[in-house]
Amino acid sequence: MQFPDELKPEINQIHSVRSDDKVIKTNSPELAKNNYGENFQLHLLEEYKIYVEMMDRNSARRGQINAFYTTLLSAILTLIFTSIEKSILPIDKLFLLLLSALLGIFLCFVWIININSYKQLSSLKFKVIHEMEKYLPYPCYAREWQILKEEKKNIQYWRLTQVEKYVPLILAVPYLFLLIYSLIQLFNRYFTKI
Structure with a gap:
């Protein structure tokens, strides 16, 4: 099964399960399942539902x-x-423009950091979901990515992060123009009268 690079499960992962309030760590998913006990599948399904809901949120x-x-x-x-x-x-209009431009550029930068943070968090959550799906009858999300990869030749798929990262850059453009304009005007005001 093929996953996008950011969603590929790692080899030799350590699986941990709870058994009588103990955490059992092992490199083998089967050993982890066997050590858990008879409620493994039921508890896994409940955790899976909660985790998918957390992903949606x-x-x-x-x-x-x-x-x-x-x-x-x-x-x-x-x-x-x-x-x-x-x-x-x-307040002087040029200083207002300068301060507003700096604030806008700073907010765009923070927004890009937020987008990257959510991208990383989503990737990690999908990795965990894929690990959980190994024990479920049908791996829905893993299959979705597999179908997408198979049909990538026929359709143009843009990941949300690829699209959404351009929005802050587009909204930063007017702020950059305001910054350049206000700096030029302030320079002309204070340094060309000499």
Whole structure:
């Protein structure tokens, strides 16, 4: 069975199972299953359900984080132009542009870190799910990745992380322009009058 590189199960993994409040560590999945006892399959299925639910919640949280950053960065741009146009804040407009540009770029950078963090967390969760599926009658997620890999020639599949990592970069562009503009204007204001 073939997995994408980031989802390949590692060889010689140490499997641990609980047996009478002891943790048994072994390199053999079968030995771990045998040491657990008769409720192994039932408990594994319950843990699998919970873990898949946690994976779904992680994905939902990832979407919420993306919506949060998109809204926040768009709102900052709107507030910048509204406050400059109506002179709401008693601060120099160029300094306001500079501070806002730096804040926007910083938030885009933090957002990219969040995306990478969720990507790593999702990869790890899928590895655990694939390990659990070895003991279940049908490995749904492993089969899904296998089918995707087989049909990769016929369809263009873009992983969510590949697409979502460009959104912060796109939203950083107006902030970069604001930064460049404000630095040029501040330079002209303070250094060309000499």
